[in-house]
Amino acid sequence: MQGKHAIWLVWLLLLLSYVVPYTLLRGIHAWYGSFLFWTLVGLLVIVLNVVMTRRF
Numbered sequence: 001m002q003g004k005h006a007i008w009l010v011w012l013l014l015l016l017s018y019v020v021p022y023t024l025l026r027g028i029h030a031w032y033g034s035f036l037f038w039t040l041v042g043l044l045v046i047v048l049n050v051v052m053t054r055r056f
Contacts, residue, residue, distance in 0.1 A: 006052045013041050013048075 021034040028034075 006048045010045055010048050010052075013045055017041050 017038060020037055025033045025037060
């Protein structure tokens with residue numbers, strides 16, 4: 001994966017971090033609904049950062 005693609009995926013994940021909890025997960029009243037989503041997105045961002053900085 002090229003660095004440009006990874007950057008766009010990070011931006012997409014950032015956008016999804018705002019949109020998904022307030023739309024798709026709105027009906028889940030427990031705290032772990034959004035927390036699980038944000039945890040998975042956080043892990044994906046860490047992996048993408050490793051991919052982007054692999055050549056430094």
